[in-house]
Amino acid sequence: MITSKYNILNYGRSLSPTELLGHLCASLVIVCLITLVISQNIQASVDDASIFLGPPLGETIILDGGDGMDIQRMTLAVSESGIYSVEDRMRTPKCEVTQEDIIKNNLSEKIARIMRGEEDLVDNYTLQAVDGKIIITRCDEAEIVVDLINRKWTHRGDDLSGKYFEIRCRIIDEKEELVHGEMRKVIYAEALSGVGDKAFETVYKIASGLGVIHYEVVSPSDPLVLFTLKDN
Known part of the structure:
Protein backbone atom coordinates (compact mmCIF):
# COMPACT_ATOMS: atom_id res chain seq x y z
CA MET A 1 0.00 0.00 0.00
CA ASP A 48 38.08 14.26 28.71
CA ALA A 49 41.45 15.92 29.15
CA SER A 50 42.92 12.86 30.89
CA ILE A 51 43.49 11.12 27.54
CA PHE A 52 46.23 13.69 26.83
CA LEU A 53 48.31 12.73 29.88
CA GLY A 54 51.46 10.76 29.20
CA PRO A 55 53.71 9.07 28.40
CA PRO A 56 52.43 5.80 29.91
CA LEU A 57 54.03 4.63 33.12
CA GLY A 58 57.25 2.73 32.40
CA GLU A 59 57.55 3.91 28.78
CA THR A 60 60.26 6.33 27.62
CA ILE A 61 59.74 8.57 24.61
CA ILE A 62 62.57 10.46 22.91
CA LEU A 63 62.26 14.10 21.86
CA ASP A 64 64.72 15.76 19.50
CA GLY A 65 65.92 18.92 21.21
CA GLY A 66 68.09 20.04 18.28
CA ASP A 67 71.88 20.40 18.03
CA GLY A 68 72.29 16.69 18.72
CA MET A 69 70.48 16.83 22.06
CA ASP A 70 67.85 14.20 22.82
CA ILE A 71 65.34 14.53 25.64
CA GLN A 72 64.33 11.29 27.36
CA ARG A 73 60.85 11.69 28.83
CA MET A 74 59.28 9.14 31.16
CA THR A 75 56.48 8.96 33.73
CA LEU A 76 57.96 7.91 37.05
CA ALA A 77 54.67 7.44 38.92
CA VAL A 78 50.90 7.91 38.66
CA SER A 79 49.04 8.70 41.88
CA GLU A 80 45.65 7.26 42.86
CA SER A 81 44.10 10.60 41.88
CA GLY A 82 45.65 10.41 38.41
CA ILE A 83 48.57 12.84 38.83
CA TYR A 84 51.51 11.97 36.55
CA SER A 85 55.03 12.57 37.87
CA VAL A 86 57.14 13.13 34.74
CA GLU A 87 60.89 13.46 34.26
CA ASP A 88 62.80 14.92 31.29
CA ARG A 89 66.50 14.10 30.97
CA MET A 90 68.79 15.83 28.48
CA ARG A 91 72.55 15.41 27.93
CA THR A 92 74.21 18.38 26.22
CA PRO A 93 77.08 17.90 23.75
CA LYS A 94 80.49 18.04 25.39
CA CYS A 95 82.11 21.46 25.50
CA GLU A 96 85.11 22.87 27.29
CA VAL A 97 84.40 24.76 30.51
CA THR A 98 87.51 26.17 32.16
CA GLN A 99 87.96 27.23 35.77
CA GLU A 100 88.10 30.79 34.49
CA ASP A 101 84.64 30.34 32.91
CA ILE A 102 83.28 28.99 36.20
CA ILE A 103 84.60 31.95 38.20
CA LYS A 104 83.66 34.58 35.59
CA ASN A 105 80.08 33.35 35.23
CA ASN A 106 79.65 32.26 38.84
CA LEU A 107 78.78 28.71 37.78
CA SER A 108 78.16 25.93 40.25
CA GLU A 109 80.10 22.71 39.79
CA LYS A 110 76.86 20.95 38.87
CA ILE A 111 76.14 23.43 36.06
CA ALA A 112 79.72 23.09 34.86
CA ARG A 113 79.36 19.28 34.69
CA ILE A 114 76.10 19.65 32.74
CA MET A 115 77.77 22.06 30.30
CA ARG A 116 80.66 19.62 29.83
CA GLY A 117 78.18 16.86 28.99
CA GLU A 118 79.16 14.90 32.09
CA GLU A 119 75.75 15.02 33.77
CA ASP A 120 72.11 15.11 32.64
CA LEU A 121 70.00 18.23 32.84
CA VAL A 122 66.90 16.96 34.68
CA ASP A 123 63.46 18.57 34.71
CA ASN A 124 60.77 17.12 37.02
CA TYR A 125 57.12 18.17 36.95
CA THR A 126 53.60 16.83 37.36
CA LEU A 127 50.65 16.67 34.97
CA GLN A 128 47.00 16.26 35.89
CA ALA A 129 43.58 16.60 34.29
CA VAL A 130 41.21 18.99 36.11
CA ASP A 131 37.80 20.15 34.78
CA GLY A 132 38.70 19.67 31.12
CA LYS A 133 42.17 21.17 31.53
CA ILE A 134 45.69 19.73 31.59
CA ILE A 135 47.64 21.38 34.43
CA ILE A 136 51.43 21.28 34.60
CA THR A 137 53.10 22.06 37.94
CA ARG A 138 56.82 22.78 38.10
CA CYS A 139 58.59 24.26 41.15
CA ASP A 140 55.18 24.87 42.79
CA GLU A 141 54.06 26.99 39.81
CA ALA A 142 50.93 25.68 38.06
CA GLU A 143 50.02 26.50 34.45
CA ILE A 144 47.34 25.40 32.00
CA VAL A 145 48.70 23.37 29.08
CA VAL A 146 45.35 23.12 27.31
CA ASP A 147 41.72 23.95 28.15
CA LEU A 148 39.32 21.75 26.21
CA ILE A 149 36.18 23.50 27.49
CA ASN A 150 36.91 27.22 27.13
CA ARG A 151 39.44 26.68 24.30
CA LYS A 152 41.11 30.00 25.26
CA TRP A 153 43.10 30.70 28.41
CA THR A 154 45.87 32.88 29.83
CA HIS A 155 48.77 32.47 32.20
CA ARG A 156 51.70 34.65 33.15
CA GLY A 157 55.28 34.41 32.00
CA ASP A 158 58.47 35.46 33.75
CA ASP A 159 61.38 37.14 31.94
CA LEU A 160 63.74 35.91 34.72
CA SER A 161 64.36 39.46 35.90
CA GLY A 162 61.30 39.56 38.14
CA LYS A 163 59.01 41.05 35.50
CA TYR A 164 55.86 39.20 34.47
CA PHE A 165 53.87 39.32 31.25
CA GLU A 166 50.62 37.76 30.01
CA ILE A 167 50.60 34.75 27.70
CA ARG A 168 47.37 34.27 25.69
CA CYS A 169 46.69 30.75 24.51
CA ARG A 170 44.07 29.06 22.37
CA ILE A 171 43.33 25.81 20.56
CA ILE A 172 43.82 26.29 16.81
CA ASP A 173 43.16 22.80 15.43
CA GLU A 174 42.17 19.23 16.33
CA LYS A 175 42.97 16.13 14.26
CA GLU A 176 43.50 12.40 14.36
CA GLU A 177 47.01 11.43 13.29
CA LEU A 178 49.30 8.41 13.23
CA VAL A 179 51.75 9.18 16.04
CA HIS A 180 54.18 6.74 17.66
CA GLY A 181 52.59 3.77 15.92
CA GLU A 182 48.96 4.58 16.83
CA MET A 183 46.09 6.73 15.57
CA ARG A 184 45.78 9.41 18.22
CA LYS A 185 43.77 12.53 18.93
CA VAL A 186 46.04 15.53 18.43
CA ILE A 187 45.47 19.13 19.53
CA TYR A 188 47.38 22.11 18.15
CA ALA A 189 47.63 25.13 20.46
CA GLU A 190 49.03 28.64 20.04
CA ALA A 191 50.58 30.93 22.67
CA LEU A 192 51.04 34.69 22.13
CA SER A 193 53.05 36.92 24.43
CA GLY A 194 54.88 40.22 24.44
CA VAL A 195 58.18 41.01 26.14
CA GLY A 196 59.24 44.63 25.85
CA ASP A 197 58.60 45.73 22.28
CA LYS A 198 58.74 42.18 20.89
CA ALA A 199 55.82 39.82 20.29
CA PHE A 200 56.40 36.08 20.49
CA GLU A 201 54.25 33.35 18.99
CA THR A 202 54.73 29.68 19.79
CA VAL A 203 52.76 26.64 18.67
CA TYR A 204 52.71 23.24 20.29
CA LYS A 205 51.17 19.87 19.68
CA ILE A 206 49.58 17.55 22.27
CA ALA A 207 48.89 13.88 21.48
CA SER A 208 46.64 11.52 23.40
CA GLY A 209 48.62 9.16 25.60
CA LEU A 210 51.88 11.09 25.15
CA GLY A 211 51.41 14.72 26.22
CA VAL A 212 53.18 17.63 24.49
CA ILE A 213 55.23 16.18 21.63
CA HIS A 214 56.20 19.30 19.63
CA TYR A 215 57.05 22.88 20.63
CA GLU A 216 58.07 25.55 18.15
CA VAL A 217 58.77 29.29 18.26
CA VAL A 218 57.13 30.76 15.16
CA SER A 219 57.98 34.46 15.54
CA PRO A 220 59.52 37.02 15.73
CA SER A 221 62.54 35.36 14.10
CA ASP A 222 62.83 32.30 11.90
CA PRO A 223 60.92 29.24 13.16
CA LEU A 224 62.83 27.43 15.90
CA VAL A 225 61.81 23.93 17.00
CA LEU A 226 62.56 23.56 20.69
CA PHE A 227 61.69 19.86 20.67
CA THR A 228 59.76 17.34 18.61
CA LEU A 229 58.98 13.65 18.99
CA LYS A 230 61.43 11.21 17.44
CA ASP A 231 59.03 8.56 16.15
CA ASN A 232 61.46 5.65 16.17
Whole structure:
Protein backbone atom coordinates (compact mmCIF):
# COMPACT_ATOMS: atom_id res chain seq x y z
CA MET A 1 0.00 0.00 0.00
CA ILE A 2 1.33 3.45 -0.94
CA THR A 3 0.80 6.17 1.67
CA SER A 4 -0.15 9.44 0.04
CA LYS A 5 1.25 12.81 1.06
CA TYR A 6 -2.31 13.77 2.05
CA ASN A 7 -2.58 10.82 4.44
CA ILE A 8 0.79 11.62 6.03
CA LEU A 9 -0.14 15.26 6.61
CA ASN A 10 -3.54 14.31 8.01
CA TYR A 11 -2.35 11.34 10.09
CA GLY A 12 -2.93 13.08 13.41
CA ARG A 13 -6.47 14.04 12.50
CA SER A 14 -7.62 10.38 12.49
CA LEU A 15 -6.45 9.85 16.10
CA SER A 16 -8.39 10.52 19.24
CA PRO A 17 -7.01 13.22 21.59
CA THR A 18 -5.80 10.48 23.99
CA GLU A 19 -4.02 8.54 21.20
CA LEU A 20 -2.49 11.73 19.80
CA LEU A 21 -1.18 12.71 23.23
CA GLY A 22 0.35 9.26 23.66
CA HIS A 23 2.14 9.50 20.30
CA LEU A 24 3.42 12.98 21.13
CA CYS A 25 4.74 11.82 24.53
CA ALA A 26 6.48 8.82 22.96
CA SER A 27 8.06 11.06 20.31
CA LEU A 28 9.21 13.50 22.98
CA VAL A 29 10.86 10.67 24.99
CA ILE A 30 12.69 9.44 21.86
CA VAL A 31 13.91 12.97 21.05
CA CYS A 32 15.11 13.44 24.65
CA LEU A 33 16.96 10.11 24.61
CA ILE A 34 18.66 10.93 21.30
CA THR A 35 19.64 14.38 22.59
CA LEU A 36 21.01 12.87 25.81
CA VAL A 37 23.12 10.30 23.95
CA ILE A 38 24.50 12.95 21.57
CA SER A 39 25.27 15.31 24.47
CA GLN A 40 27.08 12.59 26.39
CA ASN A 41 29.19 11.68 23.36
CA ILE A 42 30.09 15.33 22.72
CA GLN A 43 30.88 15.86 26.42
CA ALA A 44 33.12 12.79 26.52
CA SER A 45 35.07 13.82 23.41
CA VAL A 46 35.45 17.48 24.39
CA ASP A 47 35.98 17.39 28.14
CA ASP A 48 38.08 14.26 28.71
CA ALA A 49 41.45 15.92 29.15
CA SER A 50 42.92 12.86 30.89
CA ILE A 51 43.49 11.12 27.54
CA PHE A 52 46.23 13.69 26.83
CA LEU A 53 48.31 12.73 29.88
CA GLY A 54 51.46 10.76 29.20
CA PRO A 55 53.71 9.07 28.40
CA PRO A 56 52.43 5.80 29.91
CA LEU A 57 54.03 4.63 33.12
CA GLY A 58 57.25 2.73 32.40
CA GLU A 59 57.55 3.91 28.78
CA THR A 60 60.26 6.33 27.62
CA ILE A 61 59.74 8.57 24.61
CA ILE A 62 62.57 10.46 22.91
CA LEU A 63 62.26 14.10 21.86
CA ASP A 64 64.72 15.76 19.50
CA GLY A 65 65.92 18.92 21.21
CA GLY A 66 68.09 20.04 18.28
CA ASP A 67 71.88 20.40 18.03
CA GLY A 68 72.29 16.69 18.72
CA MET A 69 70.48 16.83 22.06
CA ASP A 70 67.85 14.20 22.82
CA ILE A 71 65.34 14.53 25.64
CA GLN A 72 64.33 11.29 27.36
CA ARG A 73 60.85 11.69 28.83
CA MET A 74 59.28 9.14 31.16
CA THR A 75 56.48 8.96 33.73
CA LEU A 76 57.96 7.91 37.05
CA ALA A 77 54.67 7.44 38.92
CA VAL A 78 50.90 7.91 38.66
CA SER A 79 49.04 8.70 41.88
CA GLU A 80 45.65 7.26 42.86
CA SER A 81 44.10 10.60 41.88
CA GLY A 82 45.65 10.41 38.41
CA ILE A 83 48.57 12.84 38.83
CA TYR A 84 51.51 11.97 36.55
CA SER A 85 55.03 12.57 37.87
CA VAL A 86 57.14 13.13 34.74
CA GLU A 87 60.89 13.46 34.26
CA ASP A 88 62.80 14.92 31.29
CA ARG A 89 66.50 14.10 30.97
CA MET A 90 68.79 15.83 28.48
CA ARG A 91 72.55 15.41 27.93
CA THR A 92 74.21 18.38 26.22
CA PRO A 93 77.08 17.90 23.75
CA LYS A 94 80.49 18.04 25.39
CA CYS A 95 82.11 21.46 25.50
CA GLU A 96 85.11 22.87 27.29
CA VAL A 97 84.40 24.76 30.51
CA THR A 98 87.51 26.17 32.16
CA GLN A 99 87.96 27.23 35.77
CA GLU A 100 88.10 30.79 34.49
CA ASP A 101 84.64 30.34 32.91
CA ILE A 102 83.28 28.99 36.20
CA ILE A 103 84.60 31.95 38.20
CA LYS A 104 83.66 34.58 35.59
CA ASN A 105 80.08 33.35 35.23
CA ASN A 106 79.65 32.26 38.84
CA LEU A 107 78.78 28.71 37.78
CA SER A 108 78.16 25.93 40.25
CA GLU A 109 80.10 22.71 39.79
CA LYS A 110 76.86 20.95 38.87
CA ILE A 111 76.14 23.43 36.06
CA ALA A 112 79.72 23.09 34.86
CA ARG A 113 79.36 19.28 34.69
CA ILE A 114 76.10 19.65 32.74
CA MET A 115 77.77 22.06 30.30
CA ARG A 116 80.66 19.62 29.83
CA GLY A 117 78.18 16.86 28.99
CA GLU A 118 79.16 14.90 32.09
CA GLU A 119 75.75 15.02 33.77
CA ASP A 120 72.11 15.11 32.64
CA LEU A 121 70.00 18.23 32.84
CA VAL A 122 66.90 16.96 34.68
CA ASP A 123 63.46 18.57 34.71
CA ASN A 124 60.77 17.12 37.02
CA TYR A 125 57.12 18.17 36.95
CA THR A 126 53.60 16.83 37.36
CA LEU A 127 50.65 16.67 34.97
CA GLN A 128 47.00 16.26 35.89
CA ALA A 129 43.58 16.60 34.29
CA VAL A 130 41.21 18.99 36.11
CA ASP A 131 37.80 20.15 34.78
CA GLY A 132 38.70 19.67 31.12
CA LYS A 133 42.17 21.17 31.53
CA ILE A 134 45.69 19.73 31.59
CA ILE A 135 47.64 21.38 34.43
CA ILE A 136 51.43 21.28 34.60
CA THR A 137 53.10 22.06 37.94
CA ARG A 138 56.82 22.78 38.10
CA CYS A 139 58.59 24.26 41.15
CA ASP A 140 55.18 24.87 42.79
CA GLU A 141 54.06 26.99 39.81
CA ALA A 142 50.93 25.68 38.06
CA GLU A 143 50.02 26.50 34.45
CA ILE A 144 47.34 25.40 32.00
CA VAL A 145 48.70 23.37 29.08
CA VAL A 146 45.35 23.12 27.31
CA ASP A 147 41.72 23.95 28.15
CA LEU A 148 39.32 21.75 26.21
CA ILE A 149 36.18 23.50 27.49
CA ASN A 150 36.91 27.22 27.13
CA ARG A 151 39.44 26.68 24.30
CA LYS A 152 41.11 30.00 25.26
CA TRP A 153 43.10 30.70 28.41
CA THR A 154 45.87 32.88 29.83
CA HIS A 155 48.77 32.47 32.20
CA ARG A 156 51.70 34.65 33.15
CA GLY A 157 55.28 34.41 32.00
CA ASP A 158 58.47 35.46 33.75
CA ASP A 159 61.38 37.14 31.94
CA LEU A 160 63.74 35.91 34.72
CA SER A 161 64.36 39.46 35.90
CA GLY A 162 61.30 39.56 38.14
CA LYS A 163 59.01 41.05 35.50
CA TYR A 164 55.86 39.20 34.47
CA PHE A 165 53.87 39.32 31.25
CA GLU A 166 50.62 37.76 30.01
CA ILE A 167 50.60 34.75 27.70
CA ARG A 168 47.37 34.27 25.69
CA CYS A 169 46.69 30.75 24.51
CA ARG A 170 44.07 29.06 22.37
CA ILE A 171 43.33 25.81 20.56
CA ILE A 172 43.82 26.29 16.81
CA ASP A 173 43.16 22.80 15.43
CA GLU A 174 42.17 19.23 16.33
CA LYS A 175 42.97 16.13 14.26
CA GLU A 176 43.50 12.40 14.36
CA GLU A 177 47.01 11.43 13.29
CA LEU A 178 49.30 8.41 13.23
CA VAL A 179 51.75 9.18 16.04
CA HIS A 180 54.18 6.74 17.66
CA GLY A 181 52.59 3.77 15.92
CA GLU A 182 48.96 4.58 16.83
CA MET A 183 46.09 6.73 15.57
CA ARG A 184 45.78 9.41 18.22
CA LYS A 185 43.77 12.53 18.93
CA VAL A 186 46.04 15.53 18.43
CA ILE A 187 45.47 19.13 19.53
CA TYR A 188 47.38 22.11 18.15
CA ALA A 189 47.63 25.13 20.46
CA GLU A 190 49.03 28.64 20.04
CA ALA A 191 50.58 30.93 22.67
CA LEU A 192 51.04 34.69 22.13
CA SER A 193 53.05 36.92 24.43
CA GLY A 194 54.88 40.22 24.44
CA VAL A 195 58.18 41.01 26.14
CA GLY A 196 59.24 44.63 25.85
CA ASP A 197 58.60 45.73 22.28
CA LYS A 198 58.74 42.18 20.89
CA ALA A 199 55.82 39.82 20.29
CA PHE A 200 56.40 36.08 20.49
CA GLU A 201 54.25 33.35 18.99
CA THR A 202 54.73 29.68 19.79
CA VAL A 203 52.76 26.64 18.67
CA TYR A 204 52.71 23.24 20.29
CA LYS A 205 51.17 19.87 19.68
CA ILE A 206 49.58 17.55 22.27
CA ALA A 207 48.89 13.88 21.48
CA SER A 208 46.64 11.52 23.40
CA GLY A 209 48.62 9.16 25.60
CA LEU A 210 51.88 11.09 25.15
CA GLY A 211 51.41 14.72 26.22
CA VAL A 212 53.18 17.63 24.49
CA ILE A 213 55.23 16.18 21.63
CA HIS A 214 56.20 19.30 19.63
CA TYR A 215 57.05 22.88 20.63
CA GLU A 216 58.07 25.55 18.15
CA VAL A 217 58.77 29.29 18.26
CA VAL A 218 57.13 30.76 15.16
CA SER A 219 57.98 34.46 15.54
CA PRO A 220 59.52 37.02 15.73
CA SER A 221 62.54 35.36 14.10
CA ASP A 222 62.83 32.30 11.90
CA PRO A 223 60.92 29.24 13.16
CA LEU A 224 62.83 27.43 15.90
CA VAL A 225 61.81 23.93 17.00
CA LEU A 226 62.56 23.56 20.69
CA PHE A 227 61.69 19.86 20.67
CA THR A 228 59.76 17.34 18.61
CA LEU A 229 58.98 13.65 18.99
CA LYS A 230 61.43 11.21 17.44
CA ASP A 231 59.03 8.56 16.15
CA ASN A 232 61.46 5.65 16.17
